[in-house]
Amino acid sequence: MRIISDYQFVEDTDRGATAAIGNFDGVHLGHRSVIELARNAAPEVPLGIVTFDPHPRAYFAPHSAPFQLMSSAARASRLEKLGVEKLYQLPFNTALASLSPFEFADKILHRGLGLRHVVVGADFCFGKGRAGTSADLTEYGQQLGFGVTTAPLMAQYEQTVSSTAIRRALSEGRPRDAAAMLGHWHRIEGPVIGGEQRGRELGYPTANMSIDGLHPPAFGVYAVLADVLEGPHAGSYHGVASMGVRPMFGENKPNLETFIFDFKGDLYGTAISIALVEHLRPEENFDSLEALITQMDADSARARSILAAL
Structure with missing residues (x-):
């Protein structure tokens, strides 16, 4: 698996992928369903992930209590096991946080990484102030020339499979329930x-x-x-x-x-x-x-x- 950490200097061989976008903390079953959609959206091109390091929450609230389920190295290892070929692990900094939703789609996804197709969750928000939605990204993709697939939220045990729900299960001493949502x-x-x-x-x-x-x-x-x-x-x-x-x-x-x-x-x-x-x-x-x-x-x-x- 190739790890790309600068969207401004991307080799031609690392462009043209289909990629799922998100933080993928824990790489749980909901994340895996998004990754499978990305794999199936364009199986003839490399499978990629666009994620961020540090986690945006850590950037905006650096003194908040620890919340991540895994380190970036552990996340990369888990994603590689799932067949991800290109990991675009972008530094989340002031420059990236200040981009408008359209600028993020154009400057990062289109011109920077040269993605062919992207997959996001139904609750995906992006751009300055988290102003952009999955519907906005679909519109931008049509303008810029890349496809967009929106994955539905995945429910299990009458709750959304999410990193938040997994944290709750772990905090309450229920690692088997956490494993059921993680898939591992x-x-x-x-x-x-x-x-x-x-x-x-x-x-x-x-x-x-x-x-x-x-x-x-x-x-x-x-x-x-x-x-x-x-x-x-x-x-x-x-x-x-x-x-x-x-x-x-x-x-x-x-x-x-x-x-x-x-x-x-x-x-x-x-x-x-x-x-x-x-x-x-x-x-x-x-x-x-x-x-x-x-x-x-x-x-x-x-x-x-x-x-x-x-």
């Missing part, structure tokens, strides 16, 4: 970082990951699937993970700590991907280390049972 397990991906090595002392060495910038799922303990993405230990494993601030030890920066079952090896700096399968219990403060270890034993046994049934 919700995953947290990134490098293993150094920790206090407290888990090793308790008999539960963990692979620690930052969740900075990501929407935090409900704190607590999860049954998880762990994929080591590189290195000599690359492969898929089962495990149990703790999401939260570790109140028993007075630490308050949220992170994810995963104990991988039946694993021995050094993962520091290694890229891993942790899929949240089931929320076992909330985060707790225990009276003693012995009580904590007893609970960790019970959590591990329950997680093994849940994951064995997948």
Whole structure:
């Protein structure tokens, strides 16, 4: 997959694609239906995605609480798995935010990227002040010479499949409901970082990951699937993970700590991907280390049972 990050310098070989436009945070089933429409709209040309980094919401409200379901790198990886050939990942900055709807269609989509056909969701808004609608884009496409398809909203479980609904499910400790809307397990991906090595002392060495910038799922303990993405230990494993601030030890920066079952090896700096399968219990403060270890034993046994049934 080719990643293009500057619409003003696009090689001829990267022009002429059909592309779905949006933020694609989570790459959920609604996003995938839009991507399939783009694929089918012009199957003879490359399939592309037009998206933005940072997310426009982060640009307009830089101090808002973390809300993204995945990093831009994880999004790119997921899109590549879906067969996307051209990822137009445009910097969302003052210049882009100030474009009128028509300027966005003309300067970015038509003259800049040279798109042949675009697909957007029914709720798509674009241009300065989010003034442009999918109907406006259809009109501009007719003027400028590119096709436009509007995808209907996708409903499931009597609610719109959206990143907002997925965030809500994760916040409420319902990762299976989130997975039903995503079409895949919700995953947290990134490098293993150094920790206090407290888990090793308790008999539960963990692979620690930052969740900075990501929407935090409900704190607590999860049954998880762990994929080591590189290195000599690359492969898929089962495990149990703790999401939260570790109140028993007075630490308050949220992170994810995963104990991988039946694993021995050094993962520091290694890229891993942790899929949240089931929320076992909330985060707790225990009276003693012995009580904590007893609970960790019970959590591990329950997680093994849940994951064995997948």
